[in-house]
Amino acid sequence: MQVKINGALAELPDNCSVKELVLARKLPADVVIIELNGEIINRGKWDSVKLNPQDSLELIRIISGG
Amino acid sequence: MEDKLDIGGRKIDSRLFMGTGKFADYRLIPKVIKASKAQVVTVALRRVDFGTPEENMLTYLPSDIILMPNTSGARNAAEAIRIARIAREAGCGNWVKIEVVSDQKYLMPDNFETVKAIEVLVKEGFVVLPYMSPDLMAAKRMAEAGAAAIMPLGAPIGTNRGLKTRELIQILISEINLPIIVDAGIGRPSEAAEAMELGAAAVLVNTAVATADNPVLMAEAFGLAVEAGRKAFLSGPGSTQHLAEASSPLTGFLRNEESAKP
Numbered sequence A: 001m002q003v004k005i006n007g008a009l010a011e012l013p014d015n016c017s018v019k020e021l022v023l024a025r026k027l028p029a030d031v032v033i034i035e036l037n038g039e040i041i042n043r044g045k046w047d048s049v050k051l052n053p054q055d056s057l058e059l060i061r062i063i064s065g066g
Numbered sequence B: 001m002e003d004k005l006d007i008g009g010r011k012i013d014s015r016l017f018m019g020t021g022k023f024a025d026y027r028l029i030p031k032v033i034k035a036s037k038a039q040v041v042t043v044a045l046r047r048v049d050f051g052t053p054e055e056n057m058l059t060y061l062p063s064d065i066i067l068m069p070n071t072s073g074a075r076n077a078a079e080a081i082r083i084a085r086i087a088r089e090a091g092c093g094n095w096v097k098i099e100v101v102s103d104q105k106y107l108m109p110d111n112f113e114t115v116k117a118i119e120v121l122v123k124e125g126f127v128v129l130p131y132m133s134p135d136l137m138a139a140k141r142m143a144e145a146g147a148a149a150i151m152p153l154g155a156p157i158g159t160n161r162g163l164k165t166r167e168l169i170q171i172l173i174s175e176i177n178l179p180i181i182v183d184a185g186i187g188r189p190s191e192a193a194e195a196m197e198l199g200a201a202a203v204l205v206n207t208a209v210a211t212a213d214n215p216v217l218m219a220e221a222f223g224l225a226v227e228a229g230r231k232a233f234l235s236g237p238g239s240t241q242h243l244a245e246a247s248s249p250l251t252g253f254l255r256n257e258e259s260a261k262p
Helices: A019-022 B028-036 B077-089 B111-124 B135-142 B165-175 B189-198 B215-235
Strands: A003-006 A006-010 A033-036 A056-064 B005-007 B010-011 B016-019 B040-047 B066-069 B095-098 B127-132 B182-183 B202-205
Touching: A019 A033, A033 B077, A033 B135, B016 B028, B016 B215, B040 B077, B066 B077, B077 B095, B077 B111, B095 B111, B111 B127, B111 B135, B127 B135, B135 B165, B165 B189, B189 B202, B189 B215, B202 B215
Parallel strands: A003 A056, B016 B040, B016 B202, B040 B066, B066 B095, B095 B127, B182 B202
Antiparallel strands: A003 A006, A033 A056, A056 B040, B005 B010
16 A cells, blocks of 8 residues: 655555554654654554555654754 | 742753754764753754664763753744644653744744744643744743743854844843743854843853864853853843943052042
């Protein structure tokens, strides 16, 4: 299925969970924050939340700044 | 004499807030924080870059530091609110520096959108510190909306030009019953001291330290300057005058003059 990750189209296996995406992309799980269709997905729900075609994800992290 | 800065009920010893951007290496950041004695530091949020994996910068910060995520990148209130919520979810605590900028040339903050963001975020329990263009009426609106402090710019972000808005900041210090924290533009420790002497509650610096040849030494210099400026403010400086007034007696023994008093 196709979803949008940080504005770019991406191909993911059907029925992929948020957690599976984090593992597949080797994301730093302790620092990444995930927004699904504008809603923040609490870390505790990463396993249970399944992605759907056309979903829009924002993967965000903390960096240095002034 | 106890002289702590109170922001949203939190008592802070250091009146120097430190930005963490623009450092050549994250490893400099803990050294800079230690040298400056800063207890509040800013961080930012960005999209994950899949191409270049970055280190987790939070591991470079002392565990007792107060994090102040900024909403840099927000062009309106809605975007600032969204970033603030994400920052809290990320474990940054409930402090937020509202920064709404849609002007790309001078990066001047949008006071109108900032007020709107404060109104929403204060209701959600955030301690909100707005970065703003020093205007009295805007600062009043921000205070009414529940801001915990007001952070006027001294000069445009990253310019190192100093306290160009001095007169306007002085008005805020005089009229707004909240800590006034000078944010942006301060390029030299002397300018930080000047802001503190005026009665600013704190200053926030980043570029001035990060772009110095020796950031750690500059951080220490800023820490000392802020402390000196604060003590000068508290001590109540004497008045200025045009004509000289001798600090030592001018009547003396070198010439054959009569002493003023026997």
